[in-house]
Amino acid sequence: MPANSEATTSSSTLSRVQRKRKNARARILSAAERLMREGPVDTVTIQQITDAADVGHGTFYLHFKSKYDVLVPIIGRYAAQWDARVQQSLAGETDAARVFTTSARLMARVTLADPLWRWFLAHSGVPVEDMRSAVGAFSTRDFHRGIDTGRFDVPNKQVMSHFVLGAYVNTLLASLALDDPGADIDAMAELILRTAGLDHAEAAAIAHAPLPKLAPLEPPGDET
Amino acid sequence: MPANSEATTSSSTLSRVQRKRKNARARILSAAERLMREGPVDTVTIQQITDAADVGHGTFYLHFKSKYDVLVPIIGRYAAQWDARVQQSLAGETDAARVFTTSARLMARVTLADPLWRWFLAHSGVPVEDMRSAVGAFSTRDFHRGIDTGRFDVPNKQVMSHFVLGAYVNTLLASLALDDPGADIDAMAELILRTAGLDHAEAAAIAHAPLPKLAPLEPPGDET
DNA sequence: GCCATTGAATGACTGCAGTCATAAATGATA
């Protein structure tokens, strides 16, 4: 008796079902993003998402574990788009310390500007791995480059990664309450550079250098 | 029709009701701790807690917001007991950097040894303030002492606090998977000292100095 | 001693997250 009782009522095209088939995941993702951008994230229910995506309630759990879980790829894509721009604007820069620092400072600002990221940060009751994949993927990459090229001096690469990521996330978390988080972000960058072995003067100079301007991202509802 | 239908069946002493009255919060706390230490934290329901505490289901929400919320004072008390011992064993130490570092290293080890703390860390989807009050209260105190006495050199005290707390928590979080987290904890301590302005040699020396022994805590079911 | 006021305590109730038995679509084999 379960399954599609209503869906087959109009088995006219049949391709409609096929279309649903192939990209349930993508449909859920875009429906979730739309709904969560419309209203408060908390009030969006799984049922609303699956209704909007025109898939069954259970289908959601085939692709995602929870509401948090569906946010990860959404904000990940947002971050990836910005990261591409940031990297572009840093094309000429050869110093790994400057690349990392500028990237982190810009990405932190961008992150704090997005309502979905803000909610995610405030509710980051997520395992380390999700944090890493979504929050710190880009910063981590640039940071490791600094280590691998010998620009940074760290006693324990593994611990250093967790250390810096945690510091980064918690500083952003605290900055959620601020109107202009720029100064705190830069102070954080300075501290990271210190931790990475740069002397205080150089850390301060790099962390407070002027930032390159980036063109704003167009409305984030576009599909690939 | 609600209220106590069963509770008044034996209105023998009447003082029993009075006793329930005054310390619902304490009863909930001890019942919650007992249940959560008995089985997996996840499987304990609010209903089970209120049943064990012999209070109504709704009473729970009068005192606590959630299951996470009830854990905060529980693990806070555990930490406070250990902190007292740690401070005692550091009575002779005058260097704020050594006090902070030793305290942090010991408390991290103790924290990682407690199942309730481990669960809390793994599920720390809690606002910064809870984290601060439970996770970092003692470390934060010692850290600020280092700043205030001029032993530490930090550009921004506020940011520094969030930075260090986040680094601390996330490093512990990552250490949950390790059999012996000691080495990682010490590496973390070294990084904190660097961030606080100590030169690399001194940071390493202090962070890897031998730890004082502490007598183990007796079974944590005692009431004050 | 009586009544009014307060706010702690209660548990039936609501709504959502997450599960699971069922079933449709797809693909492979021949």
Place this chain on the structure above:
DNA sequence: TATCATTTATGACTGCAGTCATTCAATGGC
């Protein structure tokens, strides 16, 4: 193009978190 195996989808169902209208002990005024 029939048959079986595998993958993907479904929605009724379960159980718990959290709410809220109601009850009642306690306290203070008179």
